[in-house]
Amino acid sequence: MLGFGIALEPLNLALVIFGCALGLFIGAMPGLGSVNGVAILLPMTFLVPPTGAIIFLAAIYYGAMYGGAISSIMLGIPGASTAVATTFDGRPLALAGKADQALITAAGASFIGGTVSVVLFTLFAPPLAEVALAFGSAEEFALMMLAFATFIGLGGDDIPKTLFSICIGLVLSAVGLDIISGEPRLIFGGLPGFFHGINFLVLAIGIYGIGEMLWTIESSSDGVKVSQASFGVGRIVLHLKGLKNTLKTTLMGSLLGYFVGILPAAGATPGSIMAYGMAKTMSKDPDSFGKGNIEGVAAPESANNAASTGSMLPMLTLGIPGSPTTAILLGGMVIWGLEPGPMLFVEHQDFVWALIASLYVANLAAMLINLAFIPAFIAILRTPFTILAPIIFVLCLVGGYAPTQSLHDIWLMLIFGVVGYLMRKLDYPLAPAVLAIVLGPLAETSMRQALIMSDGSLMIFFERPISGTIMGIAIVLFVLPAAKIYRSSIARKNN
Amino acid sequence: MSIVSKKLRNMVIPVAVAVASTLTFSTSAVAEWSPKKPIDFVIMAGKGGGADKMARLMQSVIEKHGLSSKPFVPINKPGGSGAEALLHLKSKKGDNHTVMVTLNSFYTTPLRQPGLGVDISTFTPVGRMAEDTFLLWVNVDSGIENIDQFVAAAKAAGSDWLMAGTGKGQEDQLLTTFLNKAYGLQIKYVPFKGGGRVAKELAGNHCNSTVNNPSEQLGFYEAGKTRPIASFTPNRLPLFPDAPTFRELGKDYVYFMQRSVVGAPGMSDEAAAYYRDVFARVYATDEWQAYMTKKSLMGGFLTGAKLKSYWAREKAIHEVILKDIGEI
Numbered sequence: 001m002l003g004f005g006i007a008l009e010p011l012n013l014a015l016v017i018f019g020c021a022l023g024l025f026i027g028a029m030p031g032l033g034s035v036n037g038v039a040i041l042l043p044m045t046f047l048v049p050p051t052g053a054i055i056f057l058a059a060i061y062y063g064a065m066y067g068g069a070i071s072s073i074m075l076g077i078p079g080a081s082t083a084v085a086t087t088f089d090g091r092p093l094a095l096a097g098k099a100d101q102a103l104i105t106a107a108g109a110s111f112i113g114g115t116v117s118v119v120l121f122t123l124f125a126p127p128l129a130e131v132a133l134a135f136g137s138a139e140e141f142a143l144m145m146l147a148f149a150t151f152i153g154l155g156g157d158d159i160p161k162t163l164f165s166i167c168i169g170l171v172l173s174a175v176g177l178d179i180i181s182g183e184p185r186l187i188f189g190g191l192p193g194f195f196h197g198i199n200f201l202v203l204a205i206g207i208y209g210i211g212e213m214l215w216t217i218e219s220s221s222d223g224v225k226v227s228q229a230s231f232g233v234g235r236i237v238l239h240l241k242g243l244k245n246t247l248k249t250t251l252m253g254s255l256l257g258y259f260v261g262i263l264p265a266a267g268a269t270p271g272s273i274m275a276y277g278m279a280k281t282m283s284k285d286p287d288s289f290g291k292g293n294i295e296g297v298a299a300p301e302s303a304n305n306a307a308s309t310g311s312m313l314p315m316l317t318l319g320i321p322g323s324p325t326t327a328i329l330l331g332g333m334v335i336w337g338l339e340p341g342p343m344l345f346v347e348h349q350d351f352v353w354a355l356i357a358s359l360y361v362a363n364l365a366a367m368l369i370n371l372a373f374i375p376a377f378i379a380i381l382r383t384p385f386t387i388l389a390p391i392i393f394v395l396c397l398v399g400g401y402a403p404t405q406s407l408h409d410i411w412l413m414l415i416f417g418v419v420g421y422l423m424r425k426l427d428y429p430l431a432p433a434v435l436a437i438v439l440g441p442l443a444e445t446s447m448r449q450a451l452i453m454s455d456g457s458l459m460i461f462f463e464r465p466i467s468g469t470i471m472g473i474a475i476v477l478f479v480l481p482a483a484k485i486y487r488s489s490i491a492r493k494n495n
Numbered sequence: 496m497s498i499v500s501k502k503l504r505n506m507v508i509p510v511a512v513a514v515a516s517t518l519t520f521s522t523s524a525v526a527e528w529s530p531k532k533p534i535d536f537v538i539m540a541g542k543g544g545g546a547d548k549m550a551r552l553m554q555s556v557i558e559k560h561g562l563s564s565k566p567f568v569p570i571n572k573p574g575g576s577g578a579e580a581l582l583h584l585k586s587k588k589g590d591n592h593t594v595m596v597t598l599n600s601f602y603t604t605p606l607r608q609p610g611l612g613v614d615i616s617t618f619t620p621v622g623r624m625a626e627d628t629f630l631l632w633v634n635v636d637s638g639i640e641n642i643d644q645f646v647a648a649a650k651a652a653g654s655d656w657l658m659a660g661t662g663k664g665q666e667d668q669l670l671t672t673f674l675n676k677a678y679g680l681q682i683k684y685v686p687f688k689g690g691g692r693v694a695k696e697l698a699g700n701h702c703n704s705t706v707n708n709p710s711e712q713l714g715f716y717e718a719g720k721t722r723p724i725a726s727f728t729p730n731r732l733p734l735f736p737d738a739p740t741f742r743e744l745g746k747d748y749v750y751f752m753q754r755s756v757v758g759a760p761g762m763s764d765e766a767a768a769y770y771r772d773v774f775a776r777v778y779a780t781d782e783w784q785a786y787m788t789k790k791s792l793m794g795g796f797l798t799g800a801k802l803k804s805y806w807a808r809e810k811a812i813h814e815v816i817l818k819d820i821g822e823i
Contacts, residue, residue: 039569042551136701137685177574180686181663184578190610192582195574264695318698319714320691330691331548335555337785341714405570445688452685453657453702 003353007361015056016358020366023063030071030079030205030399034064034325042332050336051351055358061325062362065308066370069106069301074380077209081200081438082268082304085276089296096292099381104239105294106301107370109250113302114363116254117309128262129317135263137449138460142470144443147270149477150277151432161428169436172198179445193408201403202413204434209396210417215424246298249279257303261310267323268307269438275303316340528765530565537595539580541573545690549754550596556777563773577604581613587759591766594758599666602813606823607664619758619767620802622774625787626751626794630723632705632712634697642744645724646678654681659693659702662686664822670706672820677746697721709791734791771798
């Protein structure tokens with residue numbers, strides 16, 4: 001309660017609202033992303049007291065999570081890896097003229113995800129920190145396998161093409177520094193630009209942004225396609241009421257996202273993908289996913305917001321950032337003289353509770369601001385493609401340049417744009433490649449660490465109770481699609 | 496404990512202020528150079544790591560006290576254990592608006608990868624801001640309280656004894672190799688990304704020991720989860736008075752991590768003087784001094800020829816160590 005007192009102080013409240021609005025904008029711009037937003041604004045926080053400063057940065061982080069859905073839905077370009085899964089159904093909905101429904105559901109699901117996770121955080125922070133501590137390299141690898149298993153099922157009917165797409169992503173993710181030996185690898189004869197590896201955003205913006213644009217130009221060479229999107233207050237209420245249809249999916253996504261989020265190093269991306277996969281698996285109508293099923297927006301959006309709150313837990317209790325953005329927040333706390341770690345909850349209670357209370361407030365503020373801006377976003381869709389395309393192109397260039405500030409990455413992004421266009425033309429799913437580049441390094445690192453520990457024995461993944469259980473589930477999920485195909489081919493024969 | 500650290504601080508500040516004021520004087524005497532555009536503040540490591548945190552602290556201190564007329568813009572170049580950052584700086588020859596935060600990979604990476612063609616003696620010295628210290632840590636659950644028990648337990652475990660550390664061929668592995676040689680052990684080294692992650696591996700009992708910096712292990716130490724066994728410093732650290740130094744234990748081994756700022760090669764003398772002045776002032780601020788005390792950092796401000804000869808000495812030491820462990 002003390003926390004709410006601090007969070008609702010006029011200055012802090014103003015910071016939350018300003019932070020959310022700023023975060024929303026940062027998140028909605030493809031490529032800016034919360035990491036850069038928080039990093040750029042960190043020095044500004046010296047103008048306010050430490051508690052206000054962290055509240056401000058947390059609000060930006062939070063707002064950006066809401067904002068990420070906007071470019072995923074409106075432009076089909078995921079602005080952050082956490083919003084990739086939102087494009088699967090969000091984009092088809094927007095193209096079908098239901099952008100308002102997708103945006104409102106995204107905002108509502110985000111709100112529920114955020115709220116569920118903050119409540120869990122409030123009630124169970126210390127015991128959950130122990131869970132995070134129990135996760136070692138073997139468990140982490142098992143979790144990554146689970147994520148990969150989920151999206152084998154996502155690729156649609158053509159499993160070989162999905163696997164191929166995953167492999168492209170994995171190979172690209174191996175470029176750069178070998179995490180274990182420290183040696184550069186696959187750097188194309190030592191081009192300096194490849195030393196830092198291939199950034200997720202360079203691939204995602206290339207494939208989705210540039211590739212999609214090329215695709216649109218080809219498919220609408222004669223005329224300009226304008227989406228029919230209407231909007232009114234009545235529809236907001238209607239769609240908010242519609243949220244209860246997706247409530248089960250949303251709650252499931254929230255819980256899943258939160259638990260994946262509290263594990264160090266995992267972050268919100270695997271959580272949102274797993275939530276999407278789970279929603280599809282448990283749906284009565286799995287075939288409608290990827291073609292504009294509203295549950296396909298609700299699941300990843302609730303999960304990524306829940307995970308972003310979740311990733312604050314290892315940051316505050318263990319001093320380990322669960323995501324790149326929390327890594328910057330962590331740096332900020334050190335600068336303000338707050339030492340994250342097990343003692344923070346004992347020595348700086350007022351700060352911790354003020355932060356948690358501000359998350360409740362930020363959650364509400366971000367949703368309201370988001371809803372207020374929806375008409376403006378809808379207007380974007382009515383803009384003719386000939387005007388929109390150059391703007392998107394510039395946004396793509398900025399987005400590709402921002403993460404590493406290197407021109408090399410812009411060229412790379414343009415190449416990926418052409419590759420993405422060709423993949424679309426040949427009907428290869430794009431998402432598995434993009435997700436593999438995010439999860440690949442995490443999986444590789446944890447696998448190699450675990451194997452060093454076990455002297456190369458794979459049993460380490462199955463002997464440990466937590467890791468063994470997760471691996472078991474992952475294997476079942478891997479086998480499931482194969483079994484389905486086998487069954488249907490038997491059925492065809494019998495017919 | 497606090498009295499000792501206060502003493503240390505009281506000693507350091509007057510020296511620093513003296514250094515800063517002389518520098519200010521000499522700068523204004525040379526020429527009134529000031530940056531024409533925002534300064535690229537390259538960080539030789541990824542976001543969220545020790546070097547990154549320190550760089551952002553410097554940036555914040557500069558902003559807060561208005562020490563520079565143009566902002567310092569941090570850019571992370573973590574690739575190839577700093578190879579990417581070193582190549583970047585090398586390519587900025589003659590540039591007056593690029594400075595970089597370095598650590599010990601400043602010596603080890605060019606030694607391990609001669610193909611990069613990086614000669615650190617060509618870089619412009621700006622300032623050594625601190626030297627970070629190392630200790631040997633175990634989880635309290637292990638029951639180990641001193642080096643004898645540590646050696647006995649590690650001997651018994653053989654190559655099943657796991658040491659978590661940050662990156663291959665870097666500081667933590669050099670120290671692990673030292674322990675193996677000095678005590679006849681077969682500790683196995685497992686690299687992780689970032690010192691914070693390494694500290695967590697120990698607290699979660701996923702490894703048997705670490706050689707973390709104090710700042711990385713402090714939280715778990717205060718929570719009673721981990722324990723320092725001995726320090727790689729010349730004297731006991733004020734924060735951990737019960738942990739003896741390896742020197743006391745009969746193994747004369749001291750190892751530091753430098754936290755320095757370096758400018759592009761061929762930077763103009765006026766610009767170099769400007770940055771030396773900025774960072775000497777940063778060093779003298781209360782924020783920086785408080786940070787040094789709290790994180791158990793050591794080392795005074797070094798610049799100019801002194802910093803160059805410090806680098807030459809450290810590089811020679813690292814060459815010997817790397818040859819010793821067969822990395823080069």
